[in-house]
Amino acid sequence: MTLLIDGKKISAAVVEQLAIDTKTFIAEFGVTPGLAVVLVGDDPASQVYVRNKVKQATAAGFHSTEHRLPADTGQEELNALVEQLNNDPSVHGILVQLPLPEQLNEPEIIRLIAAEKDVDGFHPLNVGALASGMAELIPCTPMGCMIMLEKTLGDLSGKHAVVVGRSNIVGKPMAALLLQANCTVTVVHSRSAEIEAICRQADILVAAVGRPEMIRGSWIKPGATVIDVGINAVEKDGKRRLVGDVAFGEASEVAGAISPVPGGVGPMTIACLMKNTLTAARQQVS
């Protein structure tokens, strides 16, 4: 029987613990953790993500603000907002939703966010800390995947983990976390040869490419644990549906455990953003 890795259930437990930790933190320091979420433009998927992030932050007992800027916002205007949030003591975490419209320089914004408020873990100082095993703020999606894997498998030592995709948001930090957990890690990407054969060697397969149902059942080693990070909107039979990077029906016949889309990694990402916001607040008050 294939185990369904239920992100809703696992994230609910994370959020429940977080609510307890947040209460303790507020009682101890008299400070409410604050999260500022910035959205530039009107990308519908980003709007949904941002709304969910703000809603969850409020539910966790945080002070949460949403900053919406028009699609034609200039660099100086966005920089000014980030600097204002950097200097605001009621804001402990800043998240600028990516991707940004093309006139904006993404690396410049990532670098401008104060490293201690970088709840995405994308600032070069936090990326370096992660690479050297000293991270406090870990990118939310890979952190969520690790929680799911550890909940499913326990100790990951010695397992062969294959990460499909090398983005700064998921693939690269995911590989760093798996390595830290003593996995043997292979990263494959659009220029890799023999992707299928490499995937078939994976005890743990993490798919983060953004290509609907690219990974077929035949790419999966029987009994493997599969984490599907993709969230792709597709039209099927005239209806809009969300599918992952893994062909779920086929894959679930081969895998030992698999996360669904939706209801897998998505809710974990938001729960981990809340964890990072509390971590950031703790660092800033103590």
Ligand code: GUN
């Ligand atoms: N866009 C897609 N995923 C993310 C994320 O984790 N953080 C931010 N800031 N933007 C994203």
